[in-house]
Amino acid sequence: MRTPDGVSESDFRKALEEFANIVGSQWVFTSPEAVDLYRDVYSIYRNEPEEPVIPAAIAPYTAEEVQAVVKVANRYRIPLYPISTGKNLGYGGPSPVYSGSLVLDLKRMDRILNVDVQSATVLVEPGVSFYQLYEYFEENNIPLTMDIPDPAWGSLVGHALDRGLAHTYSQYGRDRWSSRCGMEVVLPTGELIRTGTGAAENTAIWQDHQYGMGPQIDGIFAQSNYGVVTKMGFWLRPAHEGFRRGRVHFANFDDIHKMLELDTRLQNMEVYNGMANLGTPLYGSMMPGMHEKPVTDPEHLRLLEIKDSKRPDPGPLARYGKENRIPFWVLDLKYHGPNSITKAQWEYTRDLFSREVPGCWFTEYEPLTFPLDKATMDTLNEPGRVEKVHLGIPTLARFASVMRSELNPNPDVGHLWFAPMVPKNGTEVLKAQEVLQRETDRLGVKLPFPYYAQMPLFWYPRVGIFLAGWQVSPDPKVNQRTREQYIELTQICADLGWTEYRAPAPLHKDIIGMANGFNDSAMMKFRNTLKDAIDPNGIISAGRYDVWPKHLREERES
Amino acid sequence: MKRLILLSILAASMGVAEADDEKQHARGKAVYGKWCLICHGEDNGSSGGGTRALKVLYKGVVPAKLEDRTDMTPEFIKTVVRQGQAGMPNFRYTEISPEDLEAVIAYLRRNNK
Numbered sequence A: 001m002r003t004p005d006g007v008s009e010s011d012f013r014k015a016l017e018e019f020a021n022i023v024g025s026q027w028v029f030t031s032p033e034a035v036d037l038y039r040d041v042y043s044i045y046r047n048e049p050e051e052p053v054i055p056a057a058i059a060p061y062t063a064e065e066v067q068a069v070v071k072v073a074n075r076y077r078i079p080l081y082p083i084s085t086g087k088n089l090g091y092g093g094p095s096p097v098y099s100g101s102l103v104l105d106l107k108r109m110d111r112i113l114n115v116d117v118q119s120a121t122v123l124v125e126p127g128v129s130f131y132q133l134y135e136y137f138e139e140n141n142i143p144l145t146m147d148i149p150d151p152a153w154g155s156l157v158g159h160a161l162d163r164g165l166a167h168t169y170s171q172y173g174r175d176r177w178s179s180r181c182g183m184e185v186v187l188p189t190g191e192l193i194r195t196g197t198g199a200a201e202n203t204a205i206w207q208d209h210q211y212g213m214g215p216q217i218d219g220i221f222a223q224s225n226y227g228v229v230t231k232m233g234f235w236l237r238p239a240h241e242g243f244r245r246g247r248v249h250f251a252n253f254d255d256i257h258k259m260l261e262l263d264t265r266l267q268n269m270e271v272y273n274g275m276a277n278l279g280t281p282l283y284g285s286m287m288p289g290m291h292e293k294p295v296t297d298p299e300h301l302r303l304l305e306i307k308d309s310k311r312p313d314p315g316p317l318a319r320y321g322k323e324n325r326i327p328f329w330v331l332d333l334k335y336h337g338p339n340s341i342t343k344a345q346w347e348y349t350r351d352l353f354s355r356e357v358p359g360c361w362f363t364e365y366e367p368l369t370f371p372l373d374k375a376t377m378d379t380l381n382e383p384g385r386v387e388k389v390h391l392g393i394p395t396l397a398r399f400a401s402v403m404r405s406e407l408n409p410n411p412d413v414g415h416l417w418f419a420p421m422v423p424k425n426g427t428e429v430l431k432a433q434e435v436l437q438r439e440t441d442r443l444g445v446k447l448p449f450p451y452y453a454q455m456p457l458f459w460y461p462r463v464g465i466f467l468a469g470w471q472v473s474p475d476p477k478v479n480q481r482t483r484e485q486y487i488e489l490t491q492i493c494a495d496l497g498w499t500e501y502r503a504p505a506p507l508h509k510d511i512i513g514m515a516n517g518f519n520d521s522a523m524m525k526f527r528n529t530l531k532d533a534i535d536p537n538g539i540i541s542a543g544r545y546d547v548w549p550k551h552l553r554e555e556r557e558s
Numbered sequence B: 001m002k003r004l005i006l007l008s009i010l011a012a013s014m015g016v017a018e019a020d021d022e023k024q025h026a027r028g029k030a031v032y033g034k035w036c037l038i039c040h041g042e043d044n045g046s047s048g049g050g051t052r053a054l055k056v057l058y059k060g061v062v063p064a065k066l067e068d069r070t071d072m073t074p075e076f077i078k079t080v081v082r083q084g085q086a087g088m089p090n091f092r093y094t095e096i097s098p099e100d101l102e103a104v105i106a107y108l109r110r111n112n113k
C-alpha cells in the first residue's frame, strides 16, 4: 500500500476508514486503477522517480464534508491536494506537487448556487465548468454571458485560483481572478471562513462588492496553498447584443512602436473592450481567423531564413510585403456592445490610426447581432471568421492546434506552458523576440515557430505574454533536458525583468524564487510565515507555488 | 406445449436483452455526447481535433470518426480513455464512472461484428 511520507500504514488505514465514513466509501479511491487517473498525462516527470505518487483520492460532495476530511487529515498529518475540475493541462493537470499527497477532487461539488441577473453575478461550487454554466444559461434563458478560456471543461474556481486568462472583455473576466467576488474557504485547520462582505453574519451584497471591512485576504488563496475553496462568486456580463471586429494592417517594420502605443491608449480608454490579437504575417505568424496558412512561396521563405538566430532583415521583407500586399503587423480588434456604439468606436480607432500611422489600412467585418442564428454560428471558428471563445461560446477547439494534424503529424504526449510577460511597447517586444530566439536556439529548444513569427498575447492591458507550449516527450531523457532548458530560460527572462504570469506546478520549486528575489527573498519568507501560522501541520497543497510547510522546508534545506 | 413455453420465454428474455442494450447504448451515447464528441465529432473549426488526428493517423484505413468504427476492443477504448493518447487527456472516475465507460464502450461497439 502506498502511504504518505511519515504516516504509518495502520494510521493510514484508519484515516481512510474515517474519510470513507465522511464521504461514502465509493468516493475514496485507493485502487491503483482509480488513483493513477490523478497522474498528469502531460507530466514533464512522467515515469520518472520524481513523478508524484498519489496514495488515494477523496471526492467530497459538500463543504461540510470537506471540513470533516480536512480535520481528519490534520489529525493524521496527511497531505491533501485540492483540485476543482482538475484539467490544468500544461500546468500540472490534477496531480499534486508534493509526492504522497491525497488528491481532494471537488468535481462532484458542481452546484450553481445563485444567479442574479440584475447585478450579473453568480455563486458557484468548484466543480462547475464553463460548459455547465453556459448550458444552464441557455436552457433557462438567462441573459448573462461569461468569459471562457480555451478549454471550456475547466472550472471557474480552478481557473481563478491559478489566475488563468480568458478571451473576451478587458474590464474583467478575461483576467478571471479580478472578477471574483466573495469566497468561501475551508482553512487548513478545518475552520470555514467567507471573504469580502461574506465575513459578516449577515450580508446582502456578498457577490456585489469585493471588499468587507478590514484587511482583504482573498489574494492569498490564489496561486498558493492556504485553504480549500468551496464556493466562489463571480461578476459576469449581460448577454451579448452586438460584436464588431476590425483589423488594422501596418506595412512598415517600425510601425510596431506606434501600433502598440496607440493600442494601449485605446484599451485604457476602453475604446475597445475585446481581446486585441497581434500578428506578423510577413514573419510568417499563423493565427486563427487570420493568415491561417503557413508561408509556401519560395521567395518569401528565402527572406525568412534565420542565420545565427538573428532577425531576418526587415528591409527586403517590407519590400516583398508591399509588392504582395502582406502586412508586417496586424492588429485584430474586437468590440463588444450594441452595434451603434461599436460603430463609433471603430470609426474613432480608424481615424486615430490613419492620422498617426501613414500607410496603414483596414479591414472591416460585418458586425454580429445576438442571438446568433444557426447559419452564423456554424461559420464561427472557420477560416477567416471570429472564434467562439471571443464571443464567450465554449469549445475545446484550441486543443486541435496541439493535436496530430497535417501540420503536426508526430505530436508528443503533451506540453508545458512557458509564458514570460514583457512590457507592452515596441522596443521591448522586439527585444524579447530576439532574446527568446537566440536563447532557445542556444539551448536547443524545439518550437513549432520561430519567435520572430510569434507576437505576445495581450490578455492584460499593459503587458504582453509570449506563450509557447513546450513539447513533453515519452522519453524521460528528453524531458530532463526540457526541464533544464525551461529553468535556464526562466532565469534569463527573470534577469531581464520578464517574469511569468503562472507556471507549471512540477517546476514551481525551481522557478518561483526567480520571480520573488527582491530584498533577499523577503516575500518568500513572508509566505512561509503565513503558511506556518495558517497551516501548522502543513497539510494543504505542500509545494504549490514553492510555499512549503516548516517540516518540509527543513527537510529540503538539510 | 413445453417447447412453446420455452421458446416464448427465450423470445421474451431476448426482448429484455435488446431493451437493455438500447438503454446501455442510449446512456453511452449521452456520455459520449458530453465528453467525447467535442473532439471526435465533425472535423471542423470548432472541434478539439480528435477526428482530424485520426484522419492523419490512419489515412482512411479506418473511419476517422470513432462512432463509425467497428474494430475497437473494449480494452483498447478503456486504455485510451483512462490513459490518454498523444495529447488527448485521460478521464477520472469523478468525470466518467466505470459504469459510464462501460456504456460508452457498448455504444462505440454497437456495430461491431
Ligand SMILES: Cc1cc2nc3c(=O)[nH]c(=O)nc-3n(C[C@H](O)[C@H](O)[C@H](O)COP(=O)(O)OP(=O)(O)OC[C@H]3O[C@@H](n4cnc5c(N)ncnc54)[C@H](O)[C@@H]3O)c2cc1C
Pocket: A082, A083, A084, A085, A086, A087, A088, A089, A090, A091, A092, A093, A094, A106, A126, A149, A150, A151, A153, A154, A155, A156, A157, A158, A159, A161, A162, A163, A164, A165, A166, A227, A228, A229, A230, A398, A399, A402, A541, A544
Ligand atoms: C490546449 C490548451 C489550451 C489552454 N488554454 C488556456 C486558456 O485559454 N486560459 C487559461 O487560463 N488556461 C488555459 N489552459 C490551461 C488549463 O488547461 C486551464 O486553465 C484549465 O481550465 C485549468 O483547469 P481547471 O479549471 O480544471 O483547474 P484545476 O485543475 O481544478 O485547478 C488548478 C489548480 O488550482 C488549485 N485549486 C483548484 N481548485 C481549488 C480549490 N477549490 N481549492 C484550493 N485550490 C484549488 C489546485 O492547485 C489546482 O491544481 C490551456 C491548456 C491547454 C492544454
